[in-house]
Every structure is written in structure tokens, then in C-alpha cells.
Amino acid sequence: MRLAAPVAALVATAAALTPAVPAQAAAPTVKISRIWYDSPGSPDSGANSSLNGEYVQIKNTGRSAVDLSGWTVRDRTARADHVYTFGTFSLRAGKTVTLRTGRGRDTSTTLYWGRSGGGTFAYIWNQSNDTGYLRDARGRLVHSCSYNSARYDYKNC
Template sequence: MHIRSLLMAAALASVVVAISQPAYAAGPVIQINKIYYDSPGSPDFGANSSLNGEYAQIKNRTKQAVSLKGWTLRDKTNRSDHVYTFGTFTLGAGKTITVRTGKGKNTTITRYWNRSGGTLAYIWNQDADTAYLRNASGMLIDSCSYNSTRYDYKIC
């Protein structure tokens, strides 16, 4: 009987510990959700429709809005023109923002990198690359890598 009571107490303690952990402990609260790296029609000569078919999605997993002002999204290269910097923008609780490579009008659900100029305008390599999301202080918040020509996108 005494062992049974100890086992029950231990089981109860583990449940209490599990419940007290934040719901987002498994990953970052703001995360790269998806990268569509092989846009329809590419490779081509960098048509805007094809450039905008290439994108990265960032999701807010919290129940609070988060300011992304000064946050950056980039690929693995060290090229300064491969860095997207958020201006004044707040990502709503549970919401997703799509950052498209080409040109367009920024909205609450889509931002544009505003790239053009042929095949060199693409950000995401069609076979392997890594996306990095950093906060305004430069701290790495999340990353997502892919290494496949079999698929067009990666769910992170």
C-alpha cells in the first residue's frame, strides 16, 4: 500500500510539472512556418508573378500581438540584398504573415521583398537553403532548412 501511494504521488507530481510548462516550450513563439522555394514558373527570367510565388511564412504562436519592427528574415548567403527587414509591423495573436520575394502592396497578411531584375532576384535556392529569423536585437529566433529538389516547399 505504501509503494502504491508513492507511485500515485510521483505520477501526480509529473502531471503538475507538465501543466506548469508554457504551451510554447517546444519551439519559438514566433516561427518560420513554411518556405515555398520553387515557385511555379521558375526558373524563368524573374517575372513578378513567379517571384511572388516564392515566399516564407512566419507565424505568431502566442495569444498576444508581437511587434516585428526591425526583425529580419534572410537566407543562408551573406548578401545584404538577401535580407528582408520589417518596418513598423505588428503580427497579431495566432496570425501568419507571408513575405513574398517580388513586388506588391504590403498588407496585414502579406509583405513584399520588392525584388526584381531577372533570375538573380530569387531569394530561396531551388534545392537547398536555410531561412533565418532574427529579432530587432539580432538574436536568432528561428531557422528552417531544406535540402530537396523533390518538393517545392518546406513546412518547418
């Protein structure tokens, strides 16, 4: 019985020094939560109201604010004008920011890509299938969301 206490102490110490192995990789705390790809109005018009009916939402599911300055959102195309780069912007814990395709005045909850005119070429998100990519300021992929259906107007990610 005299060995029970020292053995218990040794087991406790060993357990404390053993690194924890995560069961699976942690989900990103900032992610694309929705892509609304079928905006109202004529797709050929390129009207600002129709462009702003197309958007992507980014949600911070974490417990602290995340600095999105320099982060990017893009679609599947390799076109440089299909990349949005966040300026100075912090997304508070539990909050969502909506990034609209057209023009407007940025707020703490809504940002604007700044696209205009040009009919269908002004839109970012394809009507039937596309992928949205969210990358951090170092260019690392944080989250992506794909859709492949013209059956709905949006995709919850």
C-alpha cells in the same frame, strides 16, 4: 499529531519558495512556418508573378501580438540584398504573414521583399537547399528552417 500542521505548513512554504525548473526551453512563439522555394514559371524570367510565387511564412503561435518592427528574414547567403527587414509591423496572436519575394502592396497578411528583374539573381530561395533565418530586432536568432530537397516545392517548418 500536534506537529503535523506546522510541518505541513513548512513543507508548503518551502515548495512555494523553490524556483521551478523548466523541463526544456520554450519553443518560440513566432517562427518560420513555411518556405515555398520553387515558384511557378521560368526561373530565368524574373517575372514579378514568378518572384511572388516564392515566399516565406511567419506565424505567431502565441497568445498576444508581437511587434516585428526591425526583425529580419534572410537566407543562408551572406549577401546584404538577401536580408528583409520588417518596417513597422505587428503580427497578431495566431496569425500568419506571408513575405513574398517580388513587388506588391503590403497588407496586414502579405508583405513584399521588393525584388525585381535580373532573372535567377532576383530570387531569394535556392531550388534544392537553403536555410531561412528569423532574427529579432536585436539580431538574436528566433527560429530557422532548412530544406535539402528539390523533390518538393515547399518546406513546412
